Amino acid sequence: MKVPSSRALRRTLAALTLTTALAVTGCSGDQAATSGASDGGGQAPAASDGGGQPAAGEQAAPEADLSDVPDVVATVNDEEITKDEFTAAYEGQLQQAAAQQQTTGEEVDQAALKEQVANQLVDNRLLQQGAEDAGVEASDEDIDAMLEQIAQQNGLGSADEVVSALEQQGMSEEQVREDAATQVELTTFIEQEADVQEPSDEELKEQYDAMLEQQEEAGGDTSQVPPFEEVRDQLAQQAVSQQQNEAAASLAQELRESGDVTIHL
Secondary structure: OOOOOHHHHHHHHHHHHHOOOOOOOOOOHHHHHHHOOOOOOOOOOHHHOOOOOOOOOOOOOOOOOOOOOOOEEEEEOOEEEEHHHHHHHHHHHHHHHHHHOOOOOOOOOHHHHHHHHHHHHHHHHHHHHHHHHOOOOOOHHHHHHHHHHHHHHOOOOOHHHHHHHHHHOOOOHHHHHHHHHHHHHHHHHHHHHOOOOOOOHHHHHHHHHHHHHHHHHOOOOHHHOOOHHHHHHHHHHHHHHHHHHHHHHHHHHHHHHHOOEEEOO
């Protein structure tokens, strides 16, 4: 089993704090059904993890152009989002965008991506502030559970291995736990503020049948899709994550309208 690089793990944490849902797999419905297992999806190809040469047929990831990014990217209710925070998030998003566009041969629109990442960071900061105002606080047990989930999604044996791998990349254990705590608090706040429901088996079966029909219409081999029972939990997680994302977007918009937000890009 290949152990992911610490850079890939850092992107996992960055992705968690950029998205407000708990879906660490990052797979689409079709990917979840055809993979049959959680594999830490959402990561960029391994070629971009270690900074080595791209594999045959792959294009090198574009270099992040940060020359026009100010030291303070945004202010959110008097709190600053710094260039360092932006850079960590942007570089991971750029690699993923580049990987997704390799099939089309198109170049990533870095200006548009910068705006997107800045707005994601603002929304996250608004939700963090909302969680703090609501008194939401992650316990040590919550943080440990989150790190265990990250370990599982990255093929590692324990939360301690996640921390160790990230320490080798220069992150402190305190920072790793802070990032994991942020995701716990965001998710808890969203669940408290929104009516997130577990989907019924009937709803999941309808989703599964629609996925089979879509694959058949696309000329795919439906016999390669695992049985419903094997992918039920993944489909349920995706349904909950979609609700969480929709609720998070709505909450962030409300907080933005009632708050004081300036983006300096």
